[in-house]
Amino acid sequence: MTVQQNAMQIISPIRESSDEERISARDQMEALNPEAKKLQFWIRTQKNAPAQEPWFSTADTDNTGKLASGQVGKNQLKAVPYRWRWSDYRPYLQKISDIAAGADVAPVEFADRQSIVLMNPGLTERIQVTNTIRCAISIYNPGDIAPAHVHSPNASRTILTDNGGYTNIEGERCEARRGDVILTPNGTWHDHGNDGEEPVVWIDTLDWPLMEYLDCAWVDQDYQAAAGTTDRTQPVRHVDGYSQKLYKNGGMRPTFVSHQRGFSQRLTPLFHYSGVDIRNSLVDLKDETGDPYEAIQMELVNPVTGESVFPTLRYGAQLLRPNEATRPKRETSSGYYVVINGEGYTEINGQKFDWKPNDVIAVPNFLWRRHVNTSSEDAILYSVSDAALMRNIGQYRAQGKDNAGNVIQLEQ
Numbered sequence: 001m002t003v004q005q006n007a008m009q010i011i012s013p014i015r016e017s018s019d020e021e022r023i024s025a026r027d028q029m030e031a032l033n034p035e036a037k038k039l040q041f042w043i044r045t046q047k048n049a050p051a052q053e054p055w056f057s058t059a060d061t062d063n064t065g066k067l068a069s070g071q072v073g074k075n076q077l078k079a080v081p082y083r084w085r086w087s088d089y090r091p092y093l094q095k096i097s098d099i100a101a102g103a104d105v106a107p108v109e110f111a112d113r114q115s116i117v118l119m120n121p122g123l124t125e126r127i128q129v130t131n132t133i134r135c136a137i138s139i140y141n142p143g144d145i146a147p148a149h150v151h152s153p154n155a156s157r158t159i160l161t162d163n164g165g166y167t168n169i170e171g172e173r174c175e176a177r178r179g180d181v182i183l184t185p186n187g188t189w190h191d192h193g194n195d196g197e198e199p200v201v202w203i204d205t206l207d208w209p210l211m212e213y214l215d216c217a218w219v220d221q222d223y224q225a226a227a228g229t230t231d232r233t234q235p236v237r238h239v240d241g242y243s244q245k246l247y248k249n250g251g252m253r254p255t256f257v258s259h260q261r262g263f264s265q266r267l268t269p270l271f272h273y274s275g276v277d278i279r280n281s282l283v284d285l286k287d288e289t290g291d292p293y294e295a296i297q298m299e300l301v302n303p304v305t306g307e308s309v310f311p312t313l314r315y316g317a318q319l320l321r322p323n324e325a326t327r328p329k330r331e332t333s334s335g336y337y338v339v340i341n342g343e344g345y346t347e348i349n350g351q352k353f354d355w356k357p358n359d360v361i362a363v364p365n366f367l368w369r370r371h372v373n374t375s376s377e378d379a380i381l382y383s384v385s386d387a388a389l390m391r392n393i394g395q396y397r398a399q400g401k402d403n404a405g406n407v408i409q410l411e412q
C-alpha cells in the first residue's frame, strides 16, 4: 500500500465507528501516555485548539483575547489591558529613593537598579508589560551610577522628570530632559547616572522578554576601561546633542561619519530624541487633518534607513487635539502608551482607562482601542509596540472601524 492510499484510508474510514469503540480506542491510547512521557513525547488523544479564534473575523470584542485550549496551547499566557497610575507608583519611587539615600550601601549596588518593574496581570508573575516588552521605572538619586555594560536586548529611556541624569552611549553623553527618548540599541556600551542635585525618574523599555524567549538574552558587564578612566563609566567622546546634530534634519545624512555605532546589525545611529523636538514636530502639524485612528502621529525612525529604530520595537508619539477622539483600531502588535501631556482616556476592548501625565497603559494585540482627549488642551501620548517585529516577520495587520461601525482593513 502506498503512503497516499494509507492516508486515504485514514481520512475515509470504511464504516462509522460507534461511540464505545471511539472511547475504548482513546482510553487505550491514553494508557500509553505515561510511558510516552518518559520518552518525551505525547500520543495525541484529544482534539486540539492550539490557536485562538481568528481575531479579525468579527467586529465585536467577544472573539478576541481568548486563550487557546487543549494540550498544544496549554502553557499559553495572554497579556491583558492594564493601567499603572503615576499617583500609585510615584510614592514607591519616593520610598525606595529615601531608603537608598539613607543607606550605607546604595540599593543600586545590590539590585543593579533602583526601580519598580511593571507586571501585566495576565502574565502571572512575569515582569513584562506585554509578551515582548519589559518596562522598569527607575529612580536615580544624586551620585547614583549604573556601570557601563552592553546587552542583546534593545532598550530605551523615556524621561519623566524635568532635568538631571544622563546616559552615555558609545561615548556620547545624552543629558536627560522630560519627554526625551534615549536609545541604547543592542550592541552599544552604555552607562547611566545622576550627577545633578535632584532624583531623576525614567521608564526603561526593553525587548528583553522576546530575547529571553529566543534564548538570546545576555549582558556583558566586563567593561574594559580606557587609560585614565574608571572601569565603571565610559569617557565622554561626544558632547550632548552629537547624534542629533548629525541626523536631526530629516532627509539629509552626513557622509563623513560611519553610521555603524556599537557592534550589532541594523543599529540606529541616532541615540537621542529630544522631547522638545518631538513636541514641536507634533504641534507644527496639528492643523493637518491627521489620521482618524492615530490623530497627529510621528514615528521615531532610524535616520539612515527610515525604518523603526529597532528591528523589534516601534516608537511613536502622537498629539490628540482638544476633545479629539480617535476611531477604534486593532493590530496584531502589542505595546504600551505613556502619557506625556494632557488628560483623557483610552478604551480597550470596551474597558475605559482614564489617564493623566506619566500613567502607563498596556494594550495587548487584537483588542479594539481608541483614545479620547477629554481636556481643552493638546494631549501627547508616546507609544512603544512590537509592530516593527511583526512587520519584519510578515505578521503585521491592522483593522479599523469607520463612523458607521463597519470594519475596514487598514493593513492586510
Ligand SMILES: [Fe+2]
Pocket: 149, 151, 155, 184, 190
Ligand atoms: Fe542596559
